[in-house]
Amino acid sequence: MLLLPRIFYSSRTAFHNTSNWPSVTALLKHFSTFVTPLSTMSASTLDINSTFDLPNSQYKIPKIGFGVYLSPKDLCVKSCKKAFEAGYRHIDTAQYYANEEQVGQALAESGLPREDIYITSKIMSPEEDVESTYKKVVESVEKLAGKDGYADLFLIHTPSGGKEARKTMWLALKKAKEEGKVRDIGVSNYGIGHIDEIATIDSKDALPAVNQIELHPWCQQREVVDYCKKRNIVVEAYCPIVRNEKANDATLGAIAKKHNKEPNQILIRWSLQKGFVPLPKSDNPSRIVGNADIYDFELDKDDMATLDGLDQGAKGAIVQAVSNS
Template identity: 40%
Template sequence: MSLASKGIKMAEVSKFKRLSNHVSIPSIGLGVYQVDNKTAERVVYQALKVGYRHFDSAQLYRNEAGVSNGIEKWLDDVPNSKRQDVFYTTKIADVSHGYEKTKKSLEKSLKTAAGLDYIDLVLVHSPQSNTEKRLSTWKALQEFVESGRVKSIGVSNYGVRHLKELLEWEGLKTRPVINQVEINPWLLRKDLVDFCHHNDIQVEAYSPLTRGRKLGDATVKRLAEKYKKDPGQILLRWSLQLQFIVIPKTVHQDRLISNFDVYDFEITDDDMALLTHPDDYGVIAGWDPVKYQG
């Protein structure tokens, strides 16, 4: 059975995606969940030397300082490096939903990353509050975009219901450019992905490597041998060919290199179909706020 017969379309892979506000974002970023500040600074600096230009942090991760310090160190050390060549994301924690709380928390995030001058992308980390708080959070984020201190805003872990709530809000001035959700070959979220693409919202996949749990899958291993790549590279290439931005996480130099080395091969449609399991719902991250009903 082909991908097309499953109602799934592949896309041409490029190193950048164009957001609806015409900002370019690297199609591969580095995630830093559960990475302490000291390690984050080291890994981000190493990743920049490898070629990464996209980093995904969050208030909840408590490592914004490490990530921004790593970027600043690279900018200081490398001749001709430019701030605009690096894409830095953070996220508003659930406990900071609401107009005043969002402003206060984001001011703190901006102060932590003061050496970067601005934040490229701020996401609402999840919808887990209520309608009034979610929309007043967005009101605050729009003001930061208007000030120029934040370049783009989006959401994370939003389901279709949460996105409709935002898109239909009469106070909407700045549309969400990204929805970051957990996605892998065993967790396609097809209805959500289709809704995002129909509304010109890019989909960013976190935990694209299934936190290592599917690296030993027989099909993944067989395709790794066929394409002379490692299992992680197969999973990342799968995401890229299905139009997703990906943010794999690692703190190891060898994995930094291999995870970034996925632009020089293409998985065939038949092999993509073998990898793709549209009837599964393989949540691995331990939470699924996409289904939040509050």
């Protein structure tokens, strides 16, 4: 409730005596203590602790994560701990990266409460059946969080193994969720057809919590992104900084200069403003910190339109674009 100056309600007589009325300046000054200026309201509310709700889940996922793709074991622990110092609370690893144990070590040595850190891993291929595949998932969870621990999110890393492989991995992850070893399950590199297939494996309304795909201005994968967003599937962006391959791009450089930021920071900020969860990766301490320094500026409509205009479709992928058939 706004409190009017006392002169407005002290008495009927005082109110009708216009000489007692406060000036417009005084009124504005008074109201300014209660009303947020429009310029402040238009500023981004994003920060490194911002989260998305996950579909059909009681849990949330941080809007930015730290990737450890093939981070060497001797560096992975140091890099994760540096990421924690920089404010990251979300680590993205995989069985294929061969550093789950190092991620777990970094978490244990950080002194941070387990519930404050969001950990994602992925399974690349199944074992001979659902039960043995489930055990493979549990092995990963124990590397990450100990015998009685859990992973926040576990993904099928790729659909490329075929329908039976996808089915086995999904059912194994579903069991891991039911057993409390994993809180949420999802997919990576899945196209529309692969996601639709899940309903034939599981219940008709079953959906992944997350689809992690390659995303950056040169590979925007709009068809699958739109599909996921309509179904409230969170879209994660790997390779958000294009592995530094576009660091010298003139268009990107001009926007970076405009905001007094590095090209990588512009790309991560673009990803955030598109509603993705970017997963920048680095083992360079200064870059780890710099990649998190993206909350003191905002790309305007012209910046976003310019970056959106760089899309090359599947040709712009440096790893892979999904198949939507």
